[in-house]
Amino acid sequence: MPVDIDIDHVARLARIQLTDDEKARLKVQLGVILEHAARVGEVAADDIPPTAYAIARANVVREDVPEPCLPVEEALRNAPDREGDRIKVPRITEIGS
Amino acid sequence: MTELCDLTGAALSAKLAGGEVSAVEILESSLGRADTIDDRVGAFLTRTPELARERAEELDVYRATGAPLSPVAGIPTALKDVFTTNGVRTTCASRILENYVPPYDSTAWARLSGDGAVLVGKTNCDEFAMGSSNENSAFGPVHNPWDPTRVPGGSSGGSAAAVAAGEAVWALGTDTGGSVRQPASLCGVVGLKPTYGLISRYGLIAFASSLDTVGTLTRCVRDAATLLSALGGKDPRDATSLDGDRLDYTEGLEDGVSGLRVGVVAEASGEGVEPGVGMAVEAAIERLAALGAEVAEAHLPHAEYALSAYYLIAPSECSSNLARYDGVRYGLRAGGTHADSVAMMFETRGEGFGAEVKRRVMLGTYALSAGYYEAYYGQAQKVRTLIIRDYEAAFERFDVLASPTSPTTAFPIGAKVDDPMAMYLNDIFTIPANLSGMPAVSVPCGMDGQGLPVGLQLTAPVLGERTLLRAASALEADLGLSLRPPILP
Numbered sequence: 001m002p003v004d005i006d007i008d009h010v011a012r013l014a015r016i017q018l019t020d021d022e023k024a025r026l027k028v029q030l031g032v033i034l035e036h037a038a039r040v041g042e043v044a045a046d047d048i049p050p051t052a053y054a055i056a057r058a059n060v061v062r063e064d065v066p067e068p069c070l071p072v073e074e075a076l077r078n079a080p081d082r083e084g085d086r087i088k089v090p091r092i093t094e095i096g097s
Numbered sequence: 098m099t100e101l102c103d104l105t106g107a108a109l110s111a112k113l114a115g116g117e118v119s120a121v122e123i124l125e126s127s128l129g130r131a132d133t134i135d136d137r138v139g140a141f142l143t144r145t146p147e148l149a150r151e152r153a154e155e156l157d158v159y160r161a162t163g164a165p166l167s168p169v170a171g172i173p174t175a176l177k178d179v180f181t182t183n184g185v186r187t188t189c190a191s192r193i194l195e196n197y198v199p200p201y202d203s204t205a206w207a208r209l210s211g212d213g214a215v216l217v218g219k220t221n222c223d224e225f226a227m228g229s230s231n232e233n234s235a236f237g238p239v240h241n242p243w244d245p246t247r248v249p250g251g252s253s254g255g256s257a258a259a260v261a262a263g264e265a266v267w268a269l270g271t272d273t274g275g276s277v278r279q280p281a282s283l284c285g286v287v288g289l290k291p292t293y294g295l296i297s298r299y300g301l302i303a304f305a306s307s308l309d310t311v312g313t314l315t316r317c318v319r320d321a322a323t324l325l326s327a328l329g330g331k332d333p334r335d336a337t338s339l340d341g342d343r344l345d346y347t348e349g350l351e352d353g354v355s356g357l358r359v360g361v362v363a364e365a366s367g368e369g370v371e372p373g374v375g376m377a378v379e380a381a382i383e384r385l386a387a388l389g390a391e392v393a394e395a396h397l398p399h400a401e402y403a404l405s406a407y408y409l410i411a412p413s414e415c416s417s418n419l420a421r422y423d424g425v426r427y428g429l430r431a432g433g434t435h436a437d438s439v440a441m442m443f444e445t446r447g448e449g450f451g452a453e454v455k456r457r458v459m460l461g462t463y464a465l466s467a468g469y470y471e472a473y474y475g476q477a478q479k480v481r482t483l484i485i486r487d488y489e490a491a492f493e494r495f496d497v498l499a500s501p502t503s504p505t506t507a508f509p510i511g512a513k514v515d516d517p518m519a520m521y522l523n524d525i526f527t528i529p530a531n532l533s534g535m536p537a538v539s540v541p542c543g544m545d546g547q548g549l550p551v552g553l554q555l556t557a558p559v560l561g562e563r564t565l566l567r568a569a570s571a572l573e574a575d576l577g578l579s580l581r582p583p584i585l586p
Contacts, residue, residue, distance in 0.1 A: 014462040016458065034464075040479070050482065053337065055339065070201075074200040075200070090440070
């Protein structure tokens with residue numbers, strides 16, 4: 001059976017604005033895909049360890065040698081909006097309430 | 098008529114070394130082909146002819162001093178538009194990065210460029226490499242040079258089509274679930290996905306980090322070995338890159354398959370495989386046996402769960418990786434005034450991402466959300482363990498495994514766009530090698546009844562690239578296919 005998803009909740013978590021059409025279509029499509037994907041529950045038992053990386057590596061470190069970093073102008077070249085040497089964004093705090 | 102741009106990298110490199118041609122002549126041949134044909138193929142998102150001419154001229158000056166050249170020097174090269182290139186627009190075929198100009202080079206391109214390769218352009222692909230037909234590009238589809246009404250496969254569709262059509266001699270792609278091998282199969286070129294971590298991912302714009310692998314699209318197996326030799330080796334900028342120096346993968350390439358144990362994957366035949374694909378693959382495996390390989394049936398009992406696991410793991414990682422596109426530091430910021438920064442993020446992502454990217458971000462967000470994590474992502478990671486164990490068991494008996502690369506040949510543009518599950522099934526035979534990290538190659542093995550190319554996939558154990566390429570090379574030499582798409586002049 002297709003999985004029933006709260007599309008508004010997931011879109012909020014993903015920070016994506018969706019139209020009503022998109023929501024309706026995604027609800028159906030994701031339900032079908034998840035029904036298929038849920039088959040992973042049929043075979044994976046408690047005694048099977050999970051794999052995050054097929055070729056696992058741990059504690060990868062390098063010598064602590066300082067290297068030159070990106071010049072400010074280069075780093076800001078792709079910024080959608082700026083003020084001086086800073087990236088400018090709409091306000092980030094709530095007012096009032 | 099065969100022109101310089103239709104030759105292999107190996108043949109061109111020999112001509113350059115022998116002084117028969119110049120790097121500029123080779124380049125002009127490739128640029129001329131793209132001028133003639135790319136309006137019908139659509140392989141490129143950005144072409145870089147001026148940069149390329151400058152580079153080829155420099156190389157000819159350097160060559161005149163008699164200094165030794167790398168085998169990649171002077172070869173017209175295309176890059177899938179997911180590799181960052183310093184000063185050259187890099188879009189991931191997405192509106193959200195439409196005007197992004199990276200301030201740094203990916204390691205893969207830095208290594209080829211350092212050896213003298215000539216960049217001719219950035220190729221079209223599915224948006225953020227998510228897709229199997231190249232129809233998810235925000236900038237229009239790519240047309241298969243074998244039949245422009247059909248898809249080239251994906252997601253590295255532009256790279257595969259450019260190589261098939263002579264617009265580049267070779268190209269880099271990326272393979273997260275089959276995105277190098279499947280388009281190689283559909284376009285009649287060689288597609289190599291090496292062992293995970295063998296080629297650095299630094300500067301490869303991330304989709305699913307535990308699966309993303311840099312791969313090559315070439316006209317022959319030797320060229321794949323040559324590129325891998327130039328690209329491999331530890332990179333301190335990628336913590337997942339494997340230890341070890343660059344190796345020469347052309348060594349022993351022509352040693353043949355006598356005594357090689359080839360396992361034919363039983364789970365990758367029958368239902369869902371087009372008859373034309375099945376017949377070509379079977380005939381190619383018979384040729385391997387005739388060349389002295391020991392062929393027997395192999396089993397990967399959990400392969401049927403690979404697709405399910407993949408469509409939980411890849412979207413989960415993608416939903417996390419693509420969180421960085423928020424309209425703050427680079428890329429698209431939705432226009433107009435915004436109530437606050439969070440509203441700006443919602444609008445930017447709604448406007449900037451295409452349908453498939455939204456689908457996967459939503460899928461991954463759901464699979465990782467509170468209450469569902471264990472049932473979906475956690476279980477998928479366990480299936481990944483089972484698939485790796487299947488391969489380990491199979492490789493106790495076999496040196497390489499053989500299967501079709503894709504269950505079908507190139508399908509018509511538009512045929513599967515409304516059915517995500519049908520589209521995902523294109524990758525059913527390629528996904529297991531990504532989940533297990535093992536190297537695999539797609540090599541052209543014949544044509545179906547409609548004159549469309551078919552690819553055979555060979556898979557080897559971790560770091561078994563030499564064996565893999567030796568087997569692919571033996572088959573290629575024996576079949577001696579002529580792979581010239583009919584639309585070429």
